[in-house]
Amino acid sequence: xxxxxxxxLTLSLAAEAIGKIEAVLQAGRAFHARPDKETATVLFxxxxxxxxxxxxxxxxxxxxxxxxRGIVFSLIMAGSASVADVLDxxxxxxxxxxxxxxxxxxxxxxxxxxxxxxxxxxxxxxRETESxxxxxEQLQRVVDNQEVEIDSIGRQLDQLESTxxxxxxxxxxxxxxxxxxxxxxxxxxxxxxRDVVLNxxxxxxxxxxxxxxKYRRVMEAYQxxxxxxxxxFAYDGKLPGTDRTVTFLVVGRTLLLYQTLDGENVxxxxxxNGQWEELDREYVTPVTNAIRMAxxxxxxxxxxxxxxxxxxxx
Numbered sequence: 636x637x638x639x640x641x642x643x644l645t646l647s648l649a650a651e652a653i654g655k656i657e658a659v660l661q662a663g664r665a666f667h668a669r670p671d672k673e674t675a676t677v678l679f680x681x682x683x684x685x686x687x688x689x690x691x692x693x694x695x696x697x698x699x700x701x702x703x704r705g706i707v708f709s710l711i712m713a714g715s716a717s718v719a720d721v722l723d724x725x726x727x728x729x730x731x732x733x734x735x736x737x738x739x740x741x742x743x744x745x746x747x748x749x750x751x752x753x754x755x756x757x758x759x760x761x762r763e764t765e766s767x768x769x770x771x772e773q774l775q776r777v778v779d780n781q782e783v784e785i786d787s788i789g790r791q792l793d794q795l796e797s798t799x800x801x802x803x804x805x806x807x808x809x810x811x812x813x814x815x816x817x818x819x820x821x822x823x824x825x826x827x828x829r830d831v832v833l834n835x836x837x838x839x840x841x842x843x844x845x846x847x848x849k850y851r852r853v854m855e856a857y858q859x860x861x862x863x864x865x866x867x868f869a870y871d872g873k874l875p876g877t878d879r880t881v882t883f884l885v886v887g888r889t890l891l892l893y894q895t896l897d898g899e900n901v902x903x904x905x906x907x908n909g910q911w912e913e914l915d916r917e918y919v920t921p922v923t924n925a926i927r928m929a930x931x932x933x934x935x936x937x938x939x940x941x942x943x944x945x946x947x948x949x
Contacts, residue, residue, distance in 0.1 A: 658684065799846045803839070806853050810835045813856060822904060823863070823885045824870065831856050864888045869929040871896075875911060884926050890940060894922050906943045914941060 662678040881893040891904040901922040902913040927933035
């Protein structure tokens with residue numbers, strides 16, 4: 636009777652334990668077929684149910700306990716192998732992912748550097764473009780101004796041509812008049828003044844001298860003649876008709892005197908007869924003083940000099 640009860644109890648426990656074990660085996664097969672988080676959760680839940688049942692059966696016959704332990708141990712070993720495979724696969728996947736991430740980061744870093752270089756180049760091009768725009772605007776203003784100047788110069792050249800046609804004959808007439816002034820004037824520095832007239836007569840027909848330059852030279856010669864009439868000056872030269880070197884004293888166009896280099900004799904050009912004549916010795920000292928005044932060697936003062944009568948120039 637006792638054996639029968641023990642046998643019935645053992646069979647009942649065995650049947651219930653076997654059900655738990657079958658649930659663990661089924662979850663293990665599912666985990667082997669698809670090792671993921673969901674199947675792993677089901678497996679560990681089935682194992683936990685079995686383990687709770689196993690702990691409640693600690694008073695069961697040892698044969699049954701050891702048998703169930705062997706079954707569970709086999710299942711755990713099989714599951715451990717699968718878990719190790721999954722872990723290896725996971726580690727390899729993680730390593731591959733990390734390697735891919737490093738390569739991606741290197742690619743990103745390279746792209747960032749290239750982007751920064753392109754941005755710097757873009758900013759440089761923008762600055763150069765702005766500088767060129769400002770320069771082109773300034774250059775365009777210069778070109779516009781030059782075009783206005785060209786138009787103005789063109790109009791001036793047109794007017795200058797007509798001006799030249801009127802100015803050149805006038806300059807020729809002024810040179811002829813200057814020649815008459817020199818020949819009919821008091822004969823001081825006669826050769827130099829004649830050379831000026833000859834030079835002007837030659838220049839007026841030169842093509843390499845502009846009309847404005849010809850006009851300037853004629854005006855300069857006239858200004859020199861005007862200055863002669865305002866000033867008193869002395870110079871050395873040959874007395875006309877002789878070989879003697881004397882000091883001439885020019886007092887405007889009013890008086891032309893001379894003194895020998897030894898200071899003993901003085902004379903003048905007489906406008907009444909157009910001749911050179913010696914003066915009395917009473918004029919030696921006054922002429923000497925006047926020459927010193929003209930050379931800025933003595934302060935200006937009144938001196939007694941011969942003056943031609945009114946109307947002598949006629």
